Amino acid sequence: MTAQPRFEEIVENFELFDDWEDRYRYVIELGREMQPLDDALKIPAHKVEGCASQVWLVPSVTEGEDGVARLDFRGDSDAMIVRGLIAVLHALYSGLPLREAANVDALGELSRLGLEAHLSAQRSNGLKAMVQRIGDLTRAAA
Template identity: 65%
Template sequence: MAQDRFEELVETFEFLDDWEDRYRHVIEMGKAFPPLEDALKVEATKVEGCASQVWLHPRIEGQGATATFDFAGESDAMIVRGLIAILHELYAGLSVEEVTKVDARAELARLGLNEHLSSQRSNGLRAMVERIRATAATTAAT
């Protein structure tokens, strides 16, 4: 169910020979990801459970299960900004109903992230995925 953009990312990661190259690519993705407006860095958009400061601001067009999901985000850690960019590739443009059906753990495993992120980063990534899924589920139910 992954987006075409995410499939391209998987192909890029398969092309990169070692984790250090992949790690650099994640950081480059973070640098390229648009910053979040300061006005949106508020308690309501802050993701708890991350070692770094993380904010995710949903942008949903439409209503109910067919509403289109997108989000903006930022972190004070460059690798985490890269993880936000990866999640954007995975989820942006899906309907909120589709977002709730994505097996993020399996999709991210295709990038080899599970083996190389610290437990703190893994917990933060899981917290971001949970926030995205909860936002989508709430929208789908309305």
């Protein structure tokens, strides 16, 4: 599976920054650009367990013009860096056919950003929990 163009753009932009402070600011900016999740959707069924921050992911499946079911999701967090990580995951997954989304090696793709070496253990575990949740939701929908 090749990464989505939006994710490739994030990878390319990451390479432009010389230090991790700039990369963190970029990830936070990606999170700021996301639409906030309506409070009515911040319910236990959408909450991601295993994150130090409050995290909600709301999946949706849409039918593309080609008749193929495609993954999308909305998300939010009370931590700006985590909102940014949700935006990165959205760029990786959103719009993929369900069958492809279920086979994404998200941790492998995310390793291209070098995040694992620069996130705290709690944030890293939270990111893995979000990836697991997206995978579970995708497999259930497929």
